[in-house]
Amino acid sequence: MPLKAVLFDMDGVIVDTEPLHRKAYFKTFKDLGIEVPEDLYTSFTGASTKRVAETLIAQFNLTQTYEEIAKIKRDYFKDYFYNDEEFDLITGVKDLIEHYFEKGIKLILASSATMTTINMVFEKFELEKYFSGKISGADLKESKPHPEVFLLAAEMANEPVENCMVIEDSTNGILAAHRAKIFCAAYRSPHSKNQDYTLADTVVSDYEELQLDKISKYF
Numbered sequence: 001m002p003l004k005a006v007l008f009d010m011d012g013v014i015v016d017t018e019p020l021h022r023k024a025y026f027k028t029f030k031d032l033g034i035e036v037p038e039d040l041y042t043s044f045t046g047a048s049t050k051r052v053a054e055t056l057i058a059q060f061n062l063t064q065t066y067e068e069i070a071k072i073k074r075d076y077f078k079d080y081f082y083n084d085e086e087f088d089l090i091t092g093v094k095d096l097i098e099h100y101f102e103k104g105i106k107l108i109l110a111s112s113a114t115m116t117t118i119n120m121v122f123e124k125f126e127l128e129k130y131f132s133g134k135i136s137g138a139d140l141k142e143s144k145p146h147p148e149v150f151l152l153a154a155e156m157a158n159e160p161v162e163n164c165m166v167i168e169d170s171t172n173g174i175l176a177a178h179r180a181k182i183f184c185a186a187y188r189s190p191h192s193k194n195q196d197y198t199l200a201d202t203v204v205s206d207y208e209e210l211q212l213d214k215i216s217k218y219f
Contacts, residue, residue: 001160001162001163001219002163002219003105003163003164003165003212003215003218003219004105004106004157004159004163004164005105005106005107005108005153005154005157005159005163005164005165006100006105006106006107006108006164006165006166006167007108007109007110007150007153007154007157007164007165007166007167007177007182008097008107008108008109008110008111008131008167009110009111009112009166009167009168009169009170009173010109010111010113010118010121011111011112011113012090012169012170012187012189012192013090013093013167013168013169013187013189014089014090014093014097014109014121014125014127015087015088015089015090015121015125016090016189017081017087017113017117017121019084019086019087020077020080020081020084020087021077022041023076023080023084024073024074024076024077024079024080025041025044025052025073026041027076028069028072028073028076029056031072032056032060032062032064032069032072034056034060034062036056040059049069049070049073049074050066050070052073053066053069053070053073054066056069057069078120081120081124082124089125090187090189090207091207092206092207092208093207094125095207095208096207096208096210096211097127097130098130099211099212100130100212101130103212105212106132106157106158106159107130107131107132108131108132108133108134108135108153108154108156108157109122109131109133109134109135109153110135110137110149110150110152110153110166111134111135111136111137111149112136112137112138112143112144112149112173113136113137113138114136114138115134115136115138115139118134118136122134132156132157133153133156133157135149135152135153135156137149140152144170144172144173144175144176145171145172145173145175145176145179146176146179147176147177147179147180149176150164150166150176150177150180150182151180154180154182161180161181161182164182164183165182165183165184165185165215165218165219166180166182166183166184166185167184167185167187167210168184168185168186168187168200169186169187169188169189169192169195170192170195171195171196174186174195174196174197174199174200175199177199177200178199183201183218183219184199184200184201184202185200185201185202185203185204185210185215186200186202186203186204187204187205187207188203188204188205201218202215202218
């Protein structure tokens with residue numbers, strides 16, 4: 001079946017917001033007067049701000065509410081998002097997006113990030129015009145590795161799963177694509193540590209490897 005739609009994950013595939021979250025969290029910890037060890041911080045990976053805040057309140061006997069802690073963190077994150085000079089698109093991804101767009105491939109964003117963060121990224125890097133749809137996993141009942149987000153993205157593209165390809169960088173995302181029975185290209189991001197690419201259909205370290213002539217053998 002010909003490739004008709006590409007379903008992009010966002011964090012670790014289009015941008016890497018993890019360093020911004022880290023900076024924002026550690027500024028928040030400082031404001032709260034607590035020292036969070038590295039292993040505890042690592043355990044927060046992929047957790048919602050609410051869950052992190054609740055863990056901190058319980059562990060450090062904090063008097064603040066989770067809403068107050070979340071607001072401090074969100075404000076720092078926004079500041080870094082708009083002002084951190086190192087924050088940029090992942091190398092080669094804009095060229096790949098433009099390449100697919102010019103060839104008439106439908107592009108759908110299928111991310112676990114909140115729609116607020118997705119819209120911030122799309123606005124900052126002017127990506128809106130390339131994508132025909134966006135889905136936030138935060139709005140869904142199930143999250144990756146459940147396949148729901150990718151099945152909905154294929155539906156949004158109005159294409160059968162055989163005509164779609166997912167680009168992912170995380171173990172959970174790759175597993176979600178596999179469960180949705182959608183061809184998955186794993187991007188071996190320098191930022192994504194300890195991810196399992198076993199279930200991916202192809203693994204690349206450079207987005208040029210995902211240009212249509214390079215992947216035509218799969219479709």
